[in-house]
Amino acid sequence: MQYTEEPTNAVEDDRRQMLGGFIRAQRQIANLSLRQLSAMTEISNPYLSQVERGLHEPSIRVLKSIADALNVSAEILFEQAGLISGTEKLGDEATESAVRADQRLTEAQRHALLAVYRSYIETNRKES
Amino acid sequence: MQYTEEPTNAVEDDRRQMLGGFIRAQRQIANLSLRQLSAMTEISNPYLSQVERGLHEPSIRVLKSIADALNVSAEILFEQAGLISGTEKLGDEATESAVRADQRLTEAQRHALLAVYRSYIETNRKES
DNA sequence: GCAGGGTGCTTGACATGCCAAGCAAAAGAT
DNA sequence: ATCTTTTGCTTGGCATGTCAAGCACCCTGC
Structure with a gap:
């Protein structure tokens, strides 16, 4: 049962980076510091930093709090995260x-x- | 700033259970065994089992593969997961x-x- | 000068997602 | 009856998400 190599890795790296970048951009547009966003989301600022730099893939819970705090519809974040792949079917x-x-x-x-x-x-x- | 105890825990427990139940229902409707779904999603069948029983909160990646494999629009899954906070705004x-x-x-x-x-x-x- | 409070970041340590191996029970097949 | 296959599940351990504590830097005021 040959495991299928992993074409995922590179792709996911990119996605994390994109998602992180997007979050960072949104946060800056909203004029929030990491600590402020941290306070709003109840997520530690170091971890937010890591997420924004694409070092970690945030959990669902985290992603949702961020979306809420930034007033970004969660769907848009998910799309950035490569979740809602296309909007085609939508x-x-x-x-x-x-x-x-x-x-x-x-x-x-x-x-x-x-x-x-x-x-x-x-x-x-x-x-x- | 007393952190608010944790009203999250009970709520999230419920959400995991609901999400899991929903996934299980969809899988059974599609007439798939855990192992079949496992093969399609590249996610181990034991873990799928645990997710369906609400023992674990699946990652974004996992949630998406499941949604794809079950032909369920990802949004619906997210809503079940309590992600898309409710369509309340729309x-x-x-x-x-x-x-x-x-x-x-x-x-x-x-x-x-x-x-x-x-x-x-x-x-x-x-x-x- | 140097306090102090703001920023983002690094680093261990703990919690949790996730998997490989293996098990009990049910459903056929011989 | 027993062998096989298929079902769902338990368990131990590696990988990864997450946090508390602390560091280095940039300001602004004293």
């Missing part, structure tokens, strides 16, 4: 995502709505 | 917006969907 899936995320619907209602929605899509596809 | 209107903007629906279908959606919201409001 267009088509926007409705499904929104429905699934809708806190005001019950589970059953979500399913029902999605079922209706999908049937529409399917219908339109056949008729085209 | 918030209550996200679903309506998405439906209105959906190019794949006809005008009539949009109206129908919105009508159903609104009736759900209304129903829930009364019942609360």
